[in-house]
Amino acid sequence: MKNLMENKILQKTLLWGVLLASAAMIVAALFYATNFRFFSTLSDSLLTKYINSLASDEWKAEYFSSATKDATLSGYSDFTKTFNSCNNWLLYTGLIGVVFFAVLCIFGNKYRKKYYLSNLIVGVGLNALMVVLTIVTIVYNIRVFALFSDNKHTLEFLKENFDIQNDYPLSLSYCYGALAIQIVALVAYGLNIAYTVLKFITSKVNNESYNEKIGDVEEVTE
Secondary structure, eight states: OHHHHTOHHHHHHHHHHHHHHHHHHHHHHHHTOSHHHHHHTSOHHHHHHHHHHHOOHHHHHHHOTTSOHHHHHHHHHHHHHHHHHHHHHHHHHHHHHHHHHHHHHHTTTTTOSSOOHHHHHHHHHHHHHHHHHHHHHHHHHHHHHHHHHHTHHHHHHHHHHTGGGOSSOOOTHHHHHHHHHHHHHHHHHHHHHHHHHHHHHHHHHHHHHHHHHHHHHHHHHO
16 A cells, blocks of 8 residues: 555556546537537527527427427526536536646645645545536536437427538537546546545655654664
């Protein structure tokens, strides 16, 4: 265990994992930056006008037979709000993680042979916060998937009438891709918490052993 905790390659690799995981979260946010997302940020009046213009009787018979235009608009509005919230949380979480990586480097968590209480507090605190933020993004991601299923007819309708002209259309693949990144990020942050705690304990034990040896030497000298 002692040799493992003093392994500089492992120490740097785990901390670089924080940066890579955070950068990956930013990439995951790009999965949501579709033309559909940009369209969904239009004002409610324009959005209402667009959906109502599309939801004609001809299309309504095929896609919206079980819901009115108002209900369709409400469900679509919930989806787009959650969609954009997920995008924003992924982006902010990734950016915060990059900042936290810099803070960890400043405190010496990447290279310090001996961990002090400050290293423990910073290492555990910041990574624990990243775990919480990542879990929030996972909840939003699952919510997007659920709302996509609930509003499948509306979204299929919009895909056929709007996304057909886009280079980056709406797809559920972003949910799966983002989830994979989120899980890897959770593992990276979790490993850093475990390593920080074990490193601090090892450092403390080594320091106590060193003090005992010094004490024994002084007794012999006297």
